[in-house]
Amino acid sequence: MATDRDPRQPGDGTAASPIGLALFWVYVALYGGFMALVLVRPDLLALRPFGGVNLAILYGMGLIAAAFVLAVLYMLLRSDR
Numbered sequence: 001m002a003t004d005r006d007p008r009q010p011g012d013g014t015a016a017s018p019i020g021l022a023l024f025w026v027y028v029a030l031y032g033g034f035m036a037l038v039l040v041r042p043d044l045l046a047l048r049p050f051g052g053v054n055l056a057i058l059y060g061m062g063l064i065a066a067a068f069v070l071a072v073l074y075m076l077l078r079s080d081r
Contacts, residue, residue, distance in 0.1 A: 019077050023070045030066055034059050 037044055037059070045056035 020074060023074050027063075027067060027070055030063060034063060 045054060045059070047055045049055060050058065
């Protein structure tokens, strides 16, 4: 059953697409930095800068935290539209 609804009407998420893509690329850059360390300098990931926890674990937890922060930021920026 076809409808006459314009797919670009407000509330369908298209207005937030550029924001979502920008935040996605920020996360890709963060993850790419982690992968670059794994490939180029894996010895750095074995360092234990804080309380005996190695840098690989800290960076991984940072990636999880960054994903959460970016998701919250996306929700806040999208609600302004």
